[in-house]
Amino acid sequence: xxxxxxxxxxxxxxxxxxxxxxxxxxxxxxxxxxxxxxxxxxxxxxxxxxxxxxxxxxxxxxxxxxxxxxxxxxxxxxxxxxxxxxxxxxxxxxxxxxxxxxxxxxxxxxxxxxxxxxxxxxxxxxxxxxxxxxxxxxxxxxxxxxxxxxxxxxxxxxxxxxxxxxxxxxxxxxxxxxxxxxxxxxxxxxxxxxxxxxxxxxxxxxxxxxxxxxxxxxxxxxxxxxxxxxxxxxxxxxxxxxxxxxxxxxxxxxxxxxxxxxxxxxxxxxxxxxxxxxxxxxxxxxxxxxxxxxxxxxxxxxxxxxxxxxxxxxxxxxxxxxxxxxxxxxxxxxxxxxxxxxxxxxxxxxxxxxxxxxxxxxxxxxxxxxxxxxxxxxxxxxxxxxxxxxxxxxxxxxxxxxxxxxxxxxxxxxxxxxxxxxxxxxxxxxxxxxxxxxxxxxxxxxxxxxxxxxxxxx
RNA sequence: GGCGAGUUGGCGGAGUGGUUACGCAGCGGAUUGCAAAUCCGUGUACACGAGUUCGAUUCUCGUACUCGCCUCCA
Numbered sequence: 001x002x003x004x005x006x007x008x009x010x011x012x013x014x015x016x017x018x019x020x021x022x023x024x025x026x027x028x029x030x031x032x033x034x035x036x037x038x039x040x041x042x043x044x045x046x047x048x049x050x051x052x053x054x055x056x057x058x059x060x061x062x063x064x065x066x067x068x069x070x071x072x073x074x075x076x077x078x079x080x081x082x083x084x085x086x087x088x089x090x091x092x093x094x095x096x097x098x099x100x101x102x103x104x105x106x107x108x109x110x111x112x113x114x115x116x117x118x119x120x121x122x123x124x125x126x127x128x129x130x131x132x133x134x135x136x137x138x139x140x141x142x143x144x145x146x147x148x149x150x151x152x153x154x155x156x157x158x159x160x161x162x163x164x165x166x167x168x169x170x171x172x173x174x175x176x177x178x179x180x181x182x183x184x185x186x187x188x189x190x191x192x193x194x195x196x197x198x199x200x201x202x203x204x205x206x207x208x209x210x211x212x213x214x215x216x217x218x219x220x221x222x223x224x225x226x227x228x229x230x231x232x233x234x235x236x237x238x239x240x241x242x243x244x245x246x247x248x249x250x251x252x253x254x255x256x257x258x259x260x261x262x263x264x265x266x267x268x269x270x271x272x273x274x275x276x277x278x279x280x281x282x283x284x285x286x287x288x289x290x291x292x293x294x295x296x297x298x299x300x301x302x303x304x305x306x307x308x309x310x311x312x313x314x315x316x317x318x319x320x321x322x323x324x325x326x327x328x329x330x331x332x333x334x335x336x337x338x339x340x341x342x343x344x345x346x347x348x349x350x351x352x353x354x355x356x357x358x359x360x361x362x363x364x365x366x367x368x369x370x371x372x373x374x375x376x377x378x379x380x381x382x383x384x385x386x387x388x389x390x391x392x393x394x395x396x397x398x399x400x401x402x403x404x405x406x407x408x409x410x411x412x413x414x415x416x417x418x419x420x421x422x423x424x425x426x427x428x429x430x431x432x433x434x435x436x437x438x439x440x441x442x443x444x445x446x447x448x449x450x451x452x453x454x455x456x457x458x
Numbered sequence: 459g460g461c462g463a464g465u466u467g468g469c470g471g472a473g474u475g476g477u478u479a480c481g482c483a484g485c486g487g488a489u490u491g492c493a494a495a496u497c498c499g500u501g502u503a504c505a506c507g508a509g510u511u512c513g514a515u516u517c518u519c520g521u522a523c524u525c526g527c528c529u530c531c532a
Contacts, residue, residue, distance in 0.1 A: 030532080032532080033530090033531085038532090039532085041531095041532055042532055043532090044532070045532055046532090075530090076530080077530070077531095159461080159462085159527080159528095160461070160462070161460080161461050161462085161527095161528080162461095164460095165460050165461060165528090166460075166461085166528065167460090208530090229532070230531090230532035231462095231463085231526070231527080231532085232526075232527065232531060232532060233531090233532070234462095234527075235461090235527060235528070236527095236528080236529095261532080262463085262464095262525095262526085263525080263526065263532075264532080265525085270525090270526095300470075300471070300481090301470085301471070301472095302471085302472075304463090305463095305464080305471090306463085306464080306525065306526080308470090310470090312469080312470080312482090313470070315482095316469095316470075316481075316482055319482080320481075320482090344472095350472075350473095352470095352471055352472055352480080352481095353471095353472055353473080353479085353480085355471095355472095355480080355481080356471085356472070356479065356480035356481075357480085358480095359480055359481060360480075363480095412491075415491075417491060417492070420491090420492095421491095421492075421493080424493080424494085428494085433494090433495090434494075434495090435494075435495050435496085436490075436493090436494075436495075437495080437496085442495095
């Protein structure tokens with residue numbers, strides 16, 4: 001069996017991955033807050049952990065891996081959007097989830113085994129908060145339930161910071177109802193115009209962190225193998241999840257391996273709406289950048305490194321995929337992915353190295369091996385294809401092109417090279433790609449084909 | 459202010475205590491009437507300074523710069 005190594009944020013080391021149960025490998029990844037279209041940065045963890053999901057299924061078996069990714073559908077940003085638009089919250093979250101599915105499908109991401117919505121786990125959250133209150137890890141204050149960070153000795157271990165360090169910072173918000181400025185909210189009161197549920201502490205709604213603890217417990221148990229998300233979630237979100245889960249279930253250990261992907265930038269700058277470099281996946285699809293190209297770019301850097309989204313990378317990725325698709329078109333994939341590709345992925349998901357290995361397969365002309373290996377990375381599939389297909393042609397157009405090519409052959413035979421070059425340039429200008437092969441000229445239509453430009457060439 | 463990550467050839471991007479990453483671009487060649495496409499060949503780069511070592515891009519320390527988190531954020 002392939003030995004997988006993963007970098008564990010918790011231990012700050014690359015470790016051999018040993019599942020708790022080979023027949024039930026469990027992974028939880030923090031999903032989106034559903035209030036708006038997913039941007040290209042949101043797509044990174046989706047693609048990264050999708051690739052890990054594929055690798056785990058490859059190694060442990062298709063049905064031996066359980067992957068949970070949540071939807072946060074109770075959140076102040078959603079409330080704000082509802083208030084601004086007058087739309088019911090559920091409309092907004094349902095619609096956003098649909099968008100998310102569409103966009104992530106376009107990136108070739110498999111649907112997780114479970115995609116729980118926070119609002120469907122309120123009872124489990126309340127139950128966990130009650131346990132924390134009973135155990136003395138949480139306290140009620142002015143209608144809020146707060147987690148007492150001083151009740152958990154290991155608080156800060158995941159993110160490598162101590163309470164003293166954090167208090168030393170100047171940006172800690174102090175609230176009157178907190179015993180310690182670092183205490184965080186498990187439950188907060190709601191007014192009538194906000195979503196809320198009855199609870200032992202009155203009408204209210206959950207804090208942000210408790211949902212992941214409650215849903216992972218319900219779907220994966222009190223201990224599971226891998227917990228993933230963006231590096232920005234390491235603190236405070238994941239630190240707080242650990243505190244909640246480990247205090248509620250002290251012997252569980254919660255997630256064994258913590259994985260965090262690096263941030264994405266755009267053309268060297270932080271992506272932000274004010275800079276005008278804010279792209280949703282949908283925006284890029286509409287610009288004609290295929291989802292497969294986005295996926296390739298996202299996998300072209302190691303997941304823990306920062307990555308810069310650039311138009312140049314997208315163009316290079318598209319050229320590579322075009323070449324590989326032409327090579328593997330109609331080819332039956334070999335039974336197994338190449339060992340070089342599997343080994344690269346097994347080494348802490350080294351996708352750039354895996355891509356290099358695929359380049360070598362392509363260089364050797366091993367189309368079947370390339371196709372099988374690409375499948376492991378979610379690339380070169382039929383579902384993601386189509387974007388590279390030549391433009392469909394009608395008989396009239398193809399007849400015209402054939403006539404022009406015949407005229408070019410005649411001109412060349414007569415050594416009228418000015419004429420033959422003019423015909424060639426004219427075809428190129430019209431978007432017809434002509435390739436001279438030993439068997440004669442082949443042609444196909446480029447994306448910029450314009451039939452009108454063929455007129456008058458004869 | 460606190461904590462952490464990074465700095466590799468023209469660009470992107472892996473990796474390693476002493477040997478080729480890989481891709482793109484470039485250059486040379488084959489092919490071509492000339493091109494395009496294709497094929498072959500070609501690249502000693504690892505921020506700076508000091509240290510450890512027989513030997514460091516690879517380990518240690520320091521400096522500079524970049525970035526992230528500490529507040530909603532993927």
